Amino acid sequence: MNIVYAANDAYARHLGVSMCSVFDRNRQQKVIRIFVLSMGISGESRHALLAIAKRYRRELVFIEMDDLRDRLRISGTQIDGTTAPNADMSPGERTPSEREADTGAYDVSVMLRLFMGEVLPEEVNWVIYLDCDTVAVRPLGGLWRTDLAGHVVGAVMEPTIYPAVRESIGLRAGAPYFNSGVLLVDLEQWRRTGVQKTLLDFWRAGNGAFFASDQDVINGALAGRIQILSPKYNFFTNYRYFSYGTLVRHAAGYRAVSREEFVQAKRHPVIIHYMGDERPWIAGNRNHYRRAYEEYLARTPWAGTPPEKGKEAYMLAYHLMDYVTAVCPAVRWEISRRMGMKWANRKK
Numbered sequence: 206m207n208i209v210y211a212a213n214d215a216y217a218r219h220l221g222v223s224m225c226s227v228f229d230r231n232r233q234q235k236v237i238r239i240f241v242l243s244m245g246i247s248g249e250s251r252h253a254l255l256a257i258a259k260r261y262r263r264e265l266v267f268i269e270m271d272d273l274r275d276r277l278r279i280s281g282t283q284i285d286g287t288t289a290p291n292a293d294m295s296p297g298e299r300t301p302s303e304r305e306a307d308t309g310a311y312d313v314s315v316m317l318r319l320f321m322g323e324v325l326p327e328e329v330n331w332v333i334y335l336d337c338d339t340v341a342v343r344p345l346g347g348l349w350r351t352d353l354a355g356h357v358v359g360a361v362m363e364p365t366i367y368p369a370v371r372e373s374i375g376l377r378a379g380a381p382y383f384n385s386g387v388l389l390v391d392l393e394q395w396r397r398t399g400v401q402k403t404l405l406d407f408w409r410a411g412n413g414a415f416f417a418s419d420q421d422v423i424n425g426a427l428a429g430r431i432q433i434l435s436p437k438y439n440f441f442t443n444y445r446y447f448s449y450g451t452l453v454r455h456a457a458g459y460r461a462v463s464r465e466e467f468v469q470a471k472r473h474p475v476i477i478h479y480m481g482d483e484r485p486w487i488a489g490n491r492n493h494y495r496r497a498y499e500e501y502l503a504r505t506p507w508a509g510t511p512p513e514k515g516k517e518a519y520m521l522a523y524h525l526m527d528y529v530t531a532v533c534p535a536v537r538w539e540i541s542r543r544m545g546m547k548w549a550n551r552k553k
Contacts, residue, residue, distance in 0.1 A: 206234050206349050207332040209325070209390075211242040211317035217250035219486070220337040221257055221505040222498055228261035229501070230341045238264045240325055240332075242317040244273055253506035268324050270317055277316055277413065315419050318385070319404050322395045330393035336386035336478065339439075340497045343475040348438045351389055356432035357400055358423070359389035361439035364456030365447070370416045374425030381458045383431055385420040386478045387439035400427070433461050440474035442494045443481040446530040446537075482523050486510075489517035491524040 208227060212220045224239060231237060239258065246254075251267060258265035270276075318334055325332070333348060353359050360383035371382055395401070407426035408415075415421035424431075436444070444452075449464045477494045479485055485495035486502075490512070502508060530537040 206231065206237045206345065207240065207325075207329050208237065209240045209242065209318070209321055209332050209334045210337060211244075211314060211334075212246060212337050213244045213312060213314040214247045214250055215312075216314075216337040217246055217254065218502075218505070218507045218510065221254055221507055222501045223335060223337055223339050223341070224254065224265075225257050225261075225501045225504050226341040226497070227335070227345065228257070228263055229504070231344050231346070232261075233344070234346065236264075238266065238329075240266050240268060240321075240329070242321065242324065243267050243269050244314040244317060245271060256506055257504075270320065270324065273313060273317060273320075276320065277313065277408075318388075319401060319408075319419055319422070321390070322392055322401050325392065330391070332390050332392055334385075334388040334390060335476070338479045338484070339386060340477045340479075340501060341475065342477055342497050343473070345475065348387075348389060348434070348475065351432075351434065353389065353391055353432045357391050357394045357398065357430045358427060359432040359434045360384060360423075361387060361434045361436050362456070362459055362462065363441070364452045364459040365444075366456075367416070370421065373416065374411075374421050376424065376428060379456075379458050380428060381431070381433065381461070382424055382456070383420075384439055384441070384478070384480075385423050386480070387434075387476055388423075389432075389434065403427070435466055436462055436470040437466070437473065437475045439476055439478050440470050441478050441480040442492055443483065443527065443530075445471055445493050446527045447534065448531070451534045483520065483527070486512055487516055487520060488512035488514045489520035491520065 210220055210223070220241065227239075228237065241254070246267065246269075255265055321332065321334065331349075333345060351359055362381045363384040364382070366382045371380070376382060404422050404426045408422050411422075411425075415425075449467045452459045452467070474494075477497055479492065479494075479498065483490050483492045485492050485498035488511075502510065526537060
């Protein structure tokens with residue numbers, strides 16, 4: 206089983222927690238190889254992560270990508286005040302109009318996963334990609350053996366994404382939008398069909414400015430090539446407060462997931478994804494699924510790390526909004542839309 210993460214040093218602790226959960230919940234798996242696409246993970250953090258892998262007798266490989274910013278630079282010439290992207294221009298041929306790629310409020314390291322086909326060993330042709338803020342609470346064998354039915358990627362739908370985001374990346378009405386936090390990837394097909402170039406062309410055509418950065422790129426560039434996975438393989442913790450009917454009314458395409466599937470994902474997720482602001486490492490959080498994170502944090506070299514303070518009042522307000530969601534989801538939509546769009550654009 207090949208697992209891929211992408212991380213910078215700020216997320217090394219959460220990567221350690223996620224890795225530990227994967228190792229612990231998949232003890233019967235004969236081979237597990239972890240590949241970490243790294244952007245500046247420190248020597249101290251690497252030592253801690255390697256200690257976790259050694260304890261479980263698993264392989265951990267770091268692939269340093271400190272040239273990511275160069276890979277993502279957008280170059281071009283000014284035409285009537287606009288920039289015409291030139292995807293073929295090499296770093297040595299940069300023009301004065303060259304500029305840094307825009308990843309909005311996200312750290313540029315989120316783009317690391319787009320290069321997995323190029324930087325992973327050639328013999329690696331099937332992988333599970335995991336965000337660092339995920340925890341495995343059940344074995345991943347079912348996900349690993351999922352038939353992608355000819356699709357290049359498998360992912361879980363995110364029906365609560367804002368309609369404006371769908372429109373901005375050219376998705377037709379009713380088309381599914383996917384979360385990129387857990388991906389099952391046919392890496393052989395990814396390479397053979399030039400997916401990396403497709404993703405980067407889409408990125409550059411939009412001048413790199415997308416609401417959800419790499420996630421929007423994956424959805425826009427690979428529309429029609431993504432297999433729907435069960436929500437149990439990427440259960441967003443804030444979806445505990447949404448009803449199935451609410452999600453279907455918001456995105457009709459979510460009917461591809463049955464009501465029973467959704468209810469079972471709430472009760473028995475395989476992978477928990479700590480999306481949203483109610484993170485289990487923030488002081489005052491009341492995340493219903495926080496104990497899974499805390500359990501595995503205690504098994505890492507970061508055990509005893511205190512929660513991040515300063516947001517206790519906000520955590521209380523956020524949790525109250527969770528309960529409002531169950532009673533009146535329309536209020537949640539509006540609050541989320543206003544705050545989410547403001548957050549995503551705060552760097553622009």
